[in-house]
Amino acid sequence: MAASFISYAAFAQDDANTGKAKSFIGVTGGYSNLMGNITKSDYSNNSSGYANAMGYNIGVEGAYYLNKYIGIGGLFSFASFSAANLQTMSDGYKQDFDVDSISVTVTTKYNFYNFFVGPYFSIPIKKFTIDFRAVGGLTLVYTPEFDVNVVDGGKPHPFAQNISSGTGFGFQAGAGIRYSITNHIGIKLNADYYYTDPNIAIQNSNRVIVAGRLLTNYHEAITMLNINLGLAYQFGK
């Protein structure tokens, strides 16, 4: 797993030829901690998302520096979280349908795709650099499919909350420290706060009657804390 936190990023070391910080491109990845109602598992509360708070993110980022400290950068990242605490959902449906048994199965995940741009500010101190960034843009969110099998009198009556998607504005802001291993390669550690508020139209299939928990729309603020390691290639000398 240690390898999973290694990413390929490049850094804004001062380029002796131009006087600008070095532009870079690289990859990043690490642990994501999801927060907000999406992680709740209260059956009777439709803002509950049944998402696992622990997940991961990976991404590609780059920045072009205008001078020694300030640059414009972009980030394309992907974050993923499994479903969790499904027992309350299963028990809730069993109560609401008054049946012999219920099973809830989830084989897909909450997936977040982010396309962000924004300013980078870097302070080089010898081989170390302290970085600050605030990027924002489009977020595309996919919800997992919840397959519910209602069994009564030995007969199955299945239905599903299908994979659904929505878009919204998102942003990520954070700080990090990086260390230059060689002239072109460096590693870094970042911590970022992430926010998005997507509007997701939830699709359902085979809901024959009006009973039990039913989501048709999910519009909740979603936040997460990302702690990443990165590896980068920097341009210039």
Add this chain to the structure above:
Amino acid sequence: MNTKLNRILFGAFILSALIFSSCKKTEQAVSPPLPGNEFLTTIKWRFQNISNPHDTCWAVWRDSTVLNKPYKDTLKPIARLRANSTYALTVHIYDETQTPVNDITQEIGVQRQNYHLYFFYNSLGLCGVANQDATTNPANFKVTREDHDSNNPPLPIGLTDQVTTTYTVNGSSSYCTGYLRHQPNSKNGTFAPGSTDSQVQMQIVIY
């Protein structure tokens, strides 16, 4: 040296990406049947003549296989109705294994109305056709359901009905069978989906 380091680090990243992408885990929760579920031990049909409220009768059926008490008055559940009359019929459901007796009528007719439907089927001796759905305009003992659930569109429930009698019948071959169908995520107004929670046979005398 730098090239070798680059390759190692890049390879480590590719490997980690593959580990992440292949980590597809199925989450599942199961709620199994619970012991000690409630029994529908007692079904009562209450008839009240629309034109004469004093003309009221009860037909009561009890499940003797569950209830150990002797109920001599309900060994032959019989409803005595006048011919050419219209009656308001209400179906009442109880669990008499509980103390005090648990009236389940409201629970089924209100909280769980969207997946329950009560059916009435007439015998040959009652309406001239064997096993005829009493809501489909039989020659005698016609049932019209008057309650509806909150499904979209609303579907009948069948616990509050109106019964129209036409001609006189008597005898053990004149009866109506009531079925409480439990149709979770499948109720569509027909008998077929789901399973039967309760099945009772009431003798109908029309004089």
